[in-house]
Amino acid sequence: MVVYLIGAGPGDPDLITLKAVKILKKADVVIYDRLANEEILAYATDAELIYVGKKAGEHYKSQDEINQILLEQGKKHNVVVRLKGGDPFVFGRGGEEMLALINEGINVEFIPGVTSAIGVPTSVGLPVTHRGVATSFTIVTGHEDPTKKEKQVKWDYTADTIIILMGVGRLKDNVKEIMKYRDSETPVCVIENGTLPNERVVISNLGDITKKKINTPALVIIGNVVKVYKKALK
């Protein structure tokens, strides 16, 4: 009996791994949320599907409730899949689910996925590293837990490129903070709905990006690598 924490990739259903598909095909139950592309569920031909994401007007399951469902299912079935968008450990609360399961003696295995943070810029031709331009990049959540007393995200990151996941909701506040450390001319690229048919790319800079209309979900890439991408567009 194993619970598999599986990354479904950034959106395009073909950006899932072979390993993930093989496990989905033999799954007894798949526990998923809104971030996973629903087309991927078609591989789980023999599985019960349990949705734990948010639906309009409905109760949103807390992390404790999700952990409880994982424990119940993990004790009942041979192959339980917990499917998450991107990679299960990049801001997916996969670590908490892992610990909850391990504390109850349930076997857990981990199938990495293509994280949106890298997969989305790569798919449009925006290299997050580039010789002479960027030898480091920082991936950070734009949506830090607002109940936190002491903020852990401080925006003084010194890496050449900054990539913000869930970057839209608090973009204005976050950009204001980042401009304490980076010039307003620093190039910015925002990619809405990356790797999906309705993908949209916006190029701007730190000083102007908050004047643009941006829809969620979107990824924000900050740094001179955006210039490399612009060169590729010409």
Add this chain to the structure above:
Amino acid sequence: MVVYLIGAGPGDPDLITLKAVKILKKADVVIYDRLANEEILAYATDAELIYVGKKAGEHYKSQDEINQILLEQGKKHNVVVRLKGGDPFVFGRGGEEMLALINEGINVEFIPGVTSAIGVPTSVGLPVTHRGVATSFTIVTGHEDPTKKEKQVKWDYTADTIIILMGVGRLKDNVKEIMKYRDSETPVCVIENGTLPNERVVISNLGDITKKKINTPALVIIGNVVKVYKKALK
């Protein structure tokens, strides 16, 4: 006529994406180097295989020579694959190859892969982010171009987790630099040959890690997320 820059994933041949396999199957030619798992080449049933990596005692192809091969092949064939380990744009010099091709008017497309930097820690159960522990992580090369006059890698990264790719060769020098900014007790995890049968995990801290015997290739993960992993091991 298209050249596809494709990420082959971190090592385990099942950690390649469906999209990559689909394109390999129709490839006329595959240009690859030592980082790609050779089992993956079996998907390219109809392709000529061109190896551009290093072999003992043989001439190592320069980036200019590789670009030249890509241009020649890109002008000759319908489906050219440039296969790279991990993701093509994470320290893979994919950006340079992209620009060389685009400058000659050749169509290029990009298929992201699971980068070792995230896929390797995820696959062992080490979450690179974790609620209350890490809301950001920096990915950096341990092997900065030694001919560079001004070092771009400065090691003063403020993200909660630091992940070093190609981290073995200069580990001693790099750890010395990192200890200017982080305590010697900071947990470190080194993963050799991640996702492969000969994978090996070493847990230590900044003060002691350089006393351990570590073989290349290995990934280095620095920060309190290593404590979460240790908790999962118990």
